[in-house]
Amino acid sequence: MAFTLPPLPFSSDALEPHISAKTLGFHHGKHHAAYVNKLNELVGAGPLANKSLEEIITATANKADQAAVFNNAAQVWNHTFFWSCLKANGGGAPTGVLADKIKAAFGSVDKLKEELKNAAVGQFGSGWAWLVQDGNSLKITKTANAVNPLSQGQNALFTVDVWEHAYYLDYQNRRPDFVQTVLDKLLNWEFVAQNLK
Numbered sequence: 001m002a003f004t005l006p007p008l009p010f011s012s013d014a015l016e017p018h019i020s021a022k023t024l025g026f027h028h029g030k031h032h033a034a035y036v037n038k039l040n041e042l043v044g045a046g047p048l049a050n051k052s053l054e055e056i057i058t059a060t061a062n063k064a065d066q067a068a069v070f071n072n073a074a075q076v077w078n079h080t081f082f083w084s085c086l087k088a089n090g091g092g093a094p095t096g097v098l099a100d101k102i103k104a105a106f107g108s109v110d111k112l113k114e115e116l117k118n119a120a121v122g123q124f125g126s127g128w129a130w131l132v133q134d135g136n137s138l139k140i141t142k143t144a145n146a147v148n149p150l151s152q153g154q155n156a157l158f159t160v161d162v163w164e165h166a167y168y169l170d171y172q173n174r175r176p177d178f179v180q181t182v183l184d185k186l187l188n189w190e191f192v193a194q195n196l197k
């Protein structure tokens with residue numbers, strides 16, 4: 001069965017003024033859609049055709065001859081995950097078990113945000129910054145291009161897309177401002193908490 005582009009979990013203007021409807025129109029409607037279309041083209045009726053997205057990602061990770069399939073599958077997954085990490089009137093502070101785990105791993109929510117921002121800003125070129133659960137502890141990581149925690153045996157809790165297409169229309173070269181805005185204004189802590197295992 002072919003993969004389909006999941007709809008955004010909010011209207012395309014819901015994140016204004018922080019992320020414009022124009023950015024989401026291109027980012028979801030063109031970039032995310034293109035990864036879905038390319039994945040379907042690559043998988044076709046081949047041996048991966050009946051696998052889930054997650055199965056395709058783990059089966060093709062770190063295999064040079066499967067790089068195109070991996071890149072498109074992972075980018076489909078990464079973007080769907082990223083949209084759920086965002087919401088209108090997000091930000092604020094986490095609660096419950098997630099708040100406890102953040103305090104244990106980073107000392108405070110502000111410190112976590114500082115480390116996430118450093119990872120996002122420090123990612124050279126295209127990629128992603130992540131909050132992950134690795135075993136029982138929380139960590140900040142960054143990955144290049146399409147690479148994600150799934151392909152590294154880690155459980156993803158939150159991500160921010162730092163490919164230029166994620167912010168250039170709204171922030172031009174100001175990646176740090178984009179990341180800070182996502183963390184302060186759009187971060188969907190309820191979704192992050194749901195991802196804890």
Ligand code: MN3
Nearest residue numbers: 031161163166
């Ligand atoms: Mn993107």
